[in-house]
Amino acid sequence: MATALRNAVKVFYYARNAARDIVPQALFRRRLTGWLDQVRLSDATVRERLNYYNKLQHAFVPSPAAVPVSRLPFSPSMYYYDLKEFARYFDPGLLIDVEFGDVINVPRMPAVVKDRPINDDNSNAVLMKLDKFRHFHMPADRMHFADKRPAVVWRGELNNPIRTVFLEATRNLSFCDVGTPKRTAAEQYRKPYLTIEQQRHYRYIVSLEGNDVATNLKWIMSSNSLCLMPPPTYETWFAERQIEANVHYVPLEPDFADLADKVRHFERHPAEAERIIGAANAYCRKFCNERDEQAISLLVLYKYFVLSGQVEPDPDVWRFISS
Known part of the structure; x- marks a missing residue:
């Protein structure tokens, strides 16, 4: 029964994300300002977590291998859908470096990844919640x-x-x-x-x-x-x-x-x-507070695009990020 339910959830995951790709993406971009207005009213925990996932502090230029948001690599598909869920709120022409899969070394240039080595020099590895269907499956346990x-x-x-x-x-x-x-x-x-x-x-x-x-x-x-x-x-x-x-x-x-x-x-x-x-x-x-998870995910990407010189920062939002 648990396996059948898990499979059903997986089908829903793919159906929902495929539908998001079909919907005109401009609808999502129009909602970004409203999202950011709400995000800057979040508590310090949201700010601390976004700056933990995205430790970048200085301006940079995307690498020659960077891809536009509109052309993110589709494989592995769950990585694509999990990143596109939030990247679609931004201009499709914005460039982003990504490294999908198991990352055992810190990227040479700032890049979005699922994982990174634990050390004091891993800032180029910008964490996003990728492959979350597999990695963030936390079913309830009722046995003491x-x-x-x-x-x-x-x-x-x-x-x-x-x-x-x-x-x-x-x-x-x-x-x-x-x-x-x-x-x-x-x-x-x-x-x-x-x-x-x-x-x-x-x-x-x-x-x-x-x-x-x-x-x-x-x-x-x-x-x-x-x-x-x-x-x-x-x-x-x-x-x-x-x-x-x-x-x-x-x-x-x-x-x-x-x-x-x-x-x-x-x-x-x-x-x-x-x-x-x-x-x-x-x-x-x-990690079960979906509103915070969404806010942090958007801010991680927003900070990336601002520091890469592709987005002009909103003063209030940037004050929230950097304060």
Whole structure:
């Protein structure tokens, strides 16, 4: 049933976005001024988040590879639709650099991306909420922590060496149900596929980065299970850098030698586990305020176009952004 519902939502996602492409785009552009008038009345949280996603401070010129808003690359389609949802409010001739897919390095020129490395020199990577159907799926969890199976679960592809290290470290731990459903993996690593709902029946869910960020992190932190993971090295719109160890998740050593001790500790101190789960749930809730999400997305692009010299800034809006 959950899979059928998810598929139905996916069909709606594509139908709605295809319809937006058919509608005369001038209708969206006429609404931009009204949107910006409302946005500048937003609170400081909106300003802080937009300037976190778009850290650019100085004027720049788009690269020779920049594309007009009217000709954004269509593949992957979800990246296209998620960016076009907000880019369509701007002049179709405005140029923008984009890097779709898993970005493991900071672009040489300011570009819109889904993810970026966590470091102090990543300003050229301008984050937008891309591929959100996959990355921001956070279904409700109605099972209490105490009612869940007292064990650790993980499923995923072996597309990062840390995942193989994890499977090796947990091979002889009886309280761990971990592995990959990929048939091409070595036999000792294979385990049957588990849905998100099935994984949420476990008290402890491990999150491990793959090609870039860990896709499962959002739905784990929005659940009533405890998230365990090494500190993240990449971030998306979810701002993984701002997630705090022992506040929103339980940190693990790179060799996972501390996993058994961590699980033993929280089995003896379930109230502490529930405190971390509560903080993780609260962190996730801000991404469910659709009005703020839309305002921030528009402002991230607005700031990009202003600093690239393509849009004359409205004094009031720019004062809100830069104050």
